[in-house]
Amino acid sequence: MAEAPAEPLLWSDGSELLASKYRLIKPLGKGGMGEVFLAEHTTIEKRVAIKVLLEERAKQPNQKDRFLNEAKATARIRHPNVIDISDFGEMNNGLVYFVMEYLDGQDLKQLLRRKRLLRWKESVPILLQLCSALGAAHQAGVVHRDLKPDNVYLIEQHGTENFVKVLDFGLAKMIHEPAAKKLTKTGIIVGTPAFLSPEQVKGDKVDHRADVYAIGLIMYRMLSGKLPFKAKTVVEMLRKQLMEKPPPLTAAAPDAGIPAAAEEVVLRALCKDPDERYQNAEELGKAIAAAATTVTSEVVLPPMSPPAAEDLTGPIVPVRTPLPAIDRTSLEAADPFGVTSASIEGGPAVQPSTAVVQETGAGAGPDASGGGVDSAAAGEAPGVAAPPARATPPPTGPQPLAPGEKPPAQKPRLEVVVDAASVRADPSDAYRSQLLQTPDELETAPDKTRPDAPLPRSFLIGVIVVVIAIAVLVLVLVR
Numbered sequence: 001m002a003e004a005p006a007e008p009l010l011w012s013d014g015s016e017l018l019a020s021k022y023r024l025i026k027p028l029g030k031g032g033m034g035e036v037f038l039a040e041h042t043t044i045e046k047r048v049a050i051k052v053l054l055e056e057r058a059k060q061p062n063q064k065d066r067f068l069n070e071a072k073a074t075a076r077i078r079h080p081n082v083i084d085i086s087d088f089g090e091m092n093n094g095l096v097y098f099v100m101e102y103l104d105g106q107d108l109k110q111l112l113r114r115k116r117l118l119r120w121k122e123s124v125p126i127l128l129q130l131c132s133a134l135g136a137a138h139q140a141g142v143v144h145r146d147l148k149p150d151n152v153y154l155i156e157q158h159g160t161e162n163f164v165k166v167l168d169f170g171l172a173k174m175i176h177e178p179a180a181k182k183l184t185k186t187g188i189i190v191g192t193p194a195f196l197s198p199e200q201v202k203g204d205k206v207d208h209r210a211d212v213y214a215i216g217l218i219m220y221r222m223l224s225g226k227l228p229f230k231a232k233t234v235v236e237m238l239r240k241q242l243m244e245k246p247p248p249l250t251a252a253a254p255d256a257g258i259p260a261a262a263e264e265v266v267l268r269a270l271c272k273d274p275d276e277r278y279q280n281a282e283e284l285g286k287a288i289a290a291a292a293t294t295v296t297s298e299v300v301l302p303p304m305s306p307p308a309a310e311d312l313t314g315p316i317v318p319v320r321t322p323l324p325a326i327d328r329t330s331l332e333a334a335d336p337f338g339v340t341s342a343s344i345e346g347g348p349a350v351q352p353s354t355a356v357v358q359e360t361g362a363g364a365g366p367d368a369s370g371g372g373v374d375s376a377a378a379g380e381a382p383g384v385a386a387p388p389a390r391a392t393p394p395p396t397g398p399q400p401l402a403p404g405e406k407p408p409a410q411k412p413r414l415e416v417v418v419d420a421a422s423v424r425a426d427p428s429d430a431y432r433s434q435l436l437q438t439p440d441e442l443e444t445a446p447d448k449t450r451p452d453a454p455l456p457r458s459f460l461i462g463v464i465v466v467v468i469a470i471a472v473l474v475l476v477l478v479r
Contacts, residue, residue: 001393018097019089022050033057033067033170038102039204048086052097064096071098073142073172081133081164083153103165105155108218111162112149117225117253120262124292126154129164131285134215137166138208138280145206146171147214149221150196173206193237194227198272201242203340209274212284216269218275223262224253228270248269261291468470 017023018039025038025047034051041048057063062195068088076083110117118126137144144151144167151167157163171190191200197213199206228246230469231237249256249263265287271277278284412458 012281018050018091019087022048022099024050025342031168033063039099047102047146048099049102050097050099052095055095058095067096067098069174070170072169073137073169073174074100077133077137077142078140079133079136081129083167103153103155105153105165106165107150107224108152110147111154112221112225117256118222119257120223120259123219123222124288126152126162126164126222127215128285129280130166130215131219131288132279133164133166134208134211135285137172138211138282141175142169143173143175143206143208144169144171144211144214145173145200146191146195147211147218148192149218168202175207178243193234193241196238196241197274198242199274201238207274208280209277211281212277212279213274215281216266217283219262219269220249220252220264223258223266224249224256226252242272245272259291261294262288265291274339287396355438365402397402 016334021042022039023042025040028038028049029037030036034053036049036051039048039050040046053064053067057067071085071088074083078084083103085098085099086101088097090096129200134144134147144166147166151166151168153165153167154162154444155165161440195214195217197206197210201212217227220226229240231240249258249266250260268287269277269284278287312467
C-alpha cells in the first residue's frame with residue numbers, strides 16, 4: 001500500500017508563508033470541511049485564524065463552491081456578534097482558504113458541559129446577542145441552518161464577559177441566490193440531527209424560521225441542562241423532531257427556577273409549524289427581552305424569631321412614669337401602659353381606678369396647680385379611687401404643709417404610680433402563648449412567674465413518686 005503523501009512543509013515548521021504574508025503558527029482545530037490554524041500577518045504583526053479546505057474535500061464536487069459560500073455569507077452580514085472574514089485565496093496546490101479574526105475563548109458547548117445549565121439571568125445576555133447576530137443575518141438574506149452550541153463562541157471583549165461570536169456558516173443558505181447557484185437541492189437533509197427543524201427533516205423549503213427553531217433548542221439546553229429529545233439513533237431523533245412536542249421546561253428541570261415567561265418563549269420557538277413560531281430572530285429577541293423585564297426576583301424573608309425575654313428574676317418594684325400636668329377630665333387618657341382595660345395572662349384587669357394620683361412639689365393645694373387636684377387624699381378626686389384590694393403605697397413626695405408654712409419654690413409635677421404586681425410583661429411568654437395556647441387557655445393559664453402561684457398537680461405527684469422511690473431504695477440498701 002502506498003504511503004499517504006506527507007503534509008506540506010507549510011503545516012510543520014511555518015518556514016513557508018501562505019500567500020506571501022501569513023505565517024502559520026499552530027493548528028487550532030479540525031472539522032468536517034476544513035482545518036483552522038493560528039497565523040500571523042507578517043507585515044502588521046496581527047494574529048488571525050485561517051481556515052483551509054481539506055484536501056479530500058477539495059476533490060469533491062461543489063465543495064470549493066460551498067467553502068467560498070461560507071466566506072461570502074459571513075462577510076455579507078457584518079455584525080459585531082458574527083465572526084469577521086477579511087481575506088480569501090487559493091494556494092498553488094489547489095487548496096482554498098479564508099482569513100478570519102482570531103478568537104480566544106470557549107464555545108457554548110464547553111461552557112454548558114462545565115456548568116450543566118445556566119440560570120435565566122445569566123442566559124439572557126447570551127441569547128440576546130445570538131438573536132441580534134441572526135437577525136442581522138436574516139436581514140442580509142442568510143440562513144445559518146446549522147446553529148448549535150458548538151457554533152456559538154464566547155469571548156471577553158472590552159470588559160464584557162461571554163461576548164458572542166457566531167461561527168461556521170458552512171451550511172448557510174443564501175435566500176436571494178439564483179436557483180442555478182444553489183448548492184443544496186430540495187429533499188436533501190443538511191445539519192446536525194439534534195438541532196434540525198421539522199421542515200429540514202422533511203426536506204421542505206427552509207427559511208430563517210429554521211434558525212428560530214434552533215435557537216429554541218439552544219435555549220432549552222441552556223436553561224434545563226438537557227435537550228428536549230433523546231434518541232439512540234439518527235432516525236429516532238429525526239422522528240422526534242418531526243412528531244413529538246418538547247416537554248415543559250419546568251418538568252425537565254423543576255429545580256432550575258425557570259420563569260414561566262421564559263418557558264413560554266422557548267415553547268413557542270419550538271412549535272412544529274413554522275407559522276406558529278416567531279417569524280424571525282429579531283422578533284424572538286424582542287420576546288426574550290420582554291420576558292426578562294417582566295421576571296422579578298422574589299425576596300425571601302428570614303423566619304421571625306421570638307423577642308428576647310426580659311429578666312424576671314429580680315424583685316417586682318413599682319413603675320413610676322412622670323407625666324405632664326393634666327386636669328381631671330384628661331386623667332383617663334394618661335395611661336402610659338395601655339392596660340386600663342386589658343387582662344394579661346389571667347391577671348386582674350388594670351382599670352383607671354387602680355392608679356393613684358399624687359401631686360408633689362410646690363403649689364400643693366386647690367389653687368397652686370391650676371388643675372384643682374387635691375393631694376391630701378387621692379380618693380377624694382372625682383372619678384379617681386384608691387385600689388379596692390391593695391393598700392395605697394406610701395407617699396414619696398413631701399408631706400402636707402402645716403398651716404401658715406410656705407412651700408418651697410419648685411415646679412409642679414404629677415406622677416401616676418401603677419401597681420406593677422398586676423402588670424407582668426414577659427415578651428417571650430407572650431410569643432410562646434400565642435403559638436401554643438388557645439384563647440381560653442391564655443385566660444386560665446397559671447402564672448408561673450409569681451412566687452405565690454400554686455404548684456401544678458403533676459409536679460406534686462412527681463415529687464411524691466421520687467420520694468417513694470428513694471425510700472424503697474434506702475430500705476433495700478439497709479437490708
